[in-house]
Amino acid sequence: MxxxxxxxxxxxxxxxxxxxxxxxxxxxxxxxxxxxxxxxxxxxxxxxxxxxxxxxxxxxxxxxxxxxxxxxxxxxxxxxxxxPFEWSVPTARGTVLHKAVELSIHRPFEPTDGVNAAVERLIADDENLGSFLADSSVGERADLVAGCVALLTRFSETFPPMQRxxxxxxxxxxxxxxxxxxxxxxxxxxxxxxxxxxxxxxxxxxxxxxxxxxxxxxxxxxxxxxxxxxxxxxxxxxxxxxxxxxxxxxxxxxxxxxxxxxxxxxxxxxxxxxxxxxxxxxxxSGDREPRRVPGPPCCWCPISADCGPGQVWLSDPDD
Structure with a gap:
């Protein structure tokens, strides 16, 4: 560099x-x-x-x-x-920010303009995420854009401007x-x-x-x-x-x-x-029995209800 x-x-x-x-x-x-x-x-x-x-x-x-x-x-x-993976405002936030940063490399944007441009590009180019963005409600879109504008503003204040x-x-x-x-x-x-x-x-x-x-x-x-x-x-x-x-x-x-x-x-x-x-x-291949390691991820694990170690941890996570 x-x-x-x-x-x-x-x-x-x-x-x-x-x-x-x-x-x-x-x-x-x-x-x-x-x-x-x-x-x-x-x-x-x-x-x-x-x-x-x-x-x-x-x-x-x-x-x-x-x-x-x-x-x-x-x-x-x-x-x-x-x-199956499902898009949501929290899971989309990082991808939208990354796209906004990518666009800002080639053309300076104000954060709001950069995020809106990123959303439009993703709708046009990314069939999976684009469908979620295109079909999102006004409230979801506003929440996503607001969060990404705050992140992009923070990024621009703390990461040095990138030179060609x-x-x-x-x-x-x-x-x-x-x-x-x-x-x-x-x-x-x-x-x-x-x-x-x-x-x-x-x-x-x-x-x-x-x-x-x-x-x-x-x-x-x-x-x-x-x-x-x-x-x-x-x-x-x-x-x-x-x-x-x-x-x-x-x-x-x-x-x-x-x-x-x-x-x-x-x-x-x-x-x-x-x-x-x-x-x-x-x-x-089935040659290994999967280990079960309880911890904070148990809170959103899809099999926690049927996992003995997970249920023990969830019953007293501070123990």
């Missing part, structure tokens, strides 16, 4: 300071780094490839939500997968196929800044330069750092160069939690991903 900004508000400057790394301090990776990382991943997954192909011949898709699910309450994760030289991009889809397509790691980055660059010269190498950012409109989750490390792994496997850093930007707080990506971070993400995929394959 190149370039500097002047006249920033204190929160904007703090965010910029957290994510900006001078070019000479950015790590350089040899050309075979991602190839070796892919080989490690595929070697570790070899023993579950056949079972995965039986489960889905098109490739078992793995997203950050799947990994978070199997490292939490496995029974709830399986139950959630059976419940930073090469900002929003809603970036990424995939990495492993083991001949038996596994497909997938993600969608809310925002990216910067880009890697080849070093050239006789030794070659690639200098990291991209920062991947998740925009968080809700509360913090313990899995947020691990979700971003998974994104760093997907990015490395798909692009061939690790990102410079990853971060969760909590819009209501106006604060970013940033982590520099290193070989050690990627190794940790790889081991967690391989472990999680093994658990997912065993659960979906």
């Amino acid at each position: 190149a370039g500097t900004a002047t006249g920033l508000l204190p929160a904007q400057q703090a965010t910029l300071d957290a994510i900006r790394t001078p070019s000479q301090q950015r790590p350089v990776y040899h050309n075979d780094f991602a190839i070796e990382l892919r080989q490690q991943s595929e070697d570790a997954l070899a023993q579950v490839v056949d079972t995965a192909r039986e489960l889905d011949s098109r490739g078992l898709r793995i997203a950050k939500r799947d990994l978070a699910g199997v490292f939490g309450c496995e029974a709830r994760h399986l139950a959630d997968a059976e419940v 030289s930073w090469r900002p991009a929003a809603e970036v889809k990424a995939r990495a196929r492993l083991c001949g397509g038996a596994f497909v790691l997938s993600g969608k980055y809310d925002l990216t800044l910067g880009t890697p660059a080849p070093m050239g010269g006789p030794d070659g190498g690639q200098r990291a330069g991209k920062v991947i950012i998740d925009l968080k409109t809700g509360s913090r989750s313990p899995t947020d750092p691990e979700d971003l490390r998974f994104y760093a792994l997907v990015e490395t496997l798909s692009v061939g160069v690790p990102p410079l850093g990853v971060g969760s930007f909590y819009v209501a707080e106006g604060r970013i939690e940033h982590e520099a990506v290193t070989a050690e971070v990627l190794d940790s993400a790889l081991r967690r991903t391989v472990d999680g995929i093994g658990r997912l394959v065993a659960l979906r």
Whole structure:
């Protein structure tokens, strides 16, 4: 990410300071780094490839939500997968904000205009969410727009204005196929800044330069750092160069939690991903009895009424 900004508000400057790394301090990776990382991943997954192909011949898709699910309450994760997703004002809020941020990258908007433009684009482009937005009541639409305007205003006051030289991009889809397509790691980055660059010269190498950012409109989750490390792994496997850093930007707080990506971070993400995929394959094939882990998610779990540990927790959550 190149370039500097002047006249920033204190929160904007703090965010910029957290994510900006001078070019000479950015790590350089040899050309075979991602190839070796892919080989490690595929070697570790070899023993579950056949079972995965039986489960889905098109490739078992793995997203950050799947990994978070199997490292939490496995029974709830399986139950959630059976419940059709339904849009609501709270679930739509984040997507509308992301679209408004995406549009604002290319054209400055006042928050209200930006949110209304985002809603109109989603109605036109997103068949699923668009139907909900188009059919929503006047009250629902007003509630959604008001909430997103407040979030976008907060974002504009605490995130530095994005310059073209930073090469900002929003809603970036990424995939990495492993083991001949038996596994497909997938993600969608809310925002990216910067880009890697080849070093050239006789030794070659690639200098990291991209920062991947998740925009968080809700509360913090313990899995947020691990979700971003998974994104760093997907990015490395798909692009061939690790990102410079990853971060969760909590819009209501106006604060970013940033982590520099290193070989050690990627190794940790790889081991967690391989472990999680093994658990997912065993659960979906019926070779593993799902664990039940009671906690706050029991309050909205679809099977809590029939879950013994969940009912015990709900009867006395402070115990």
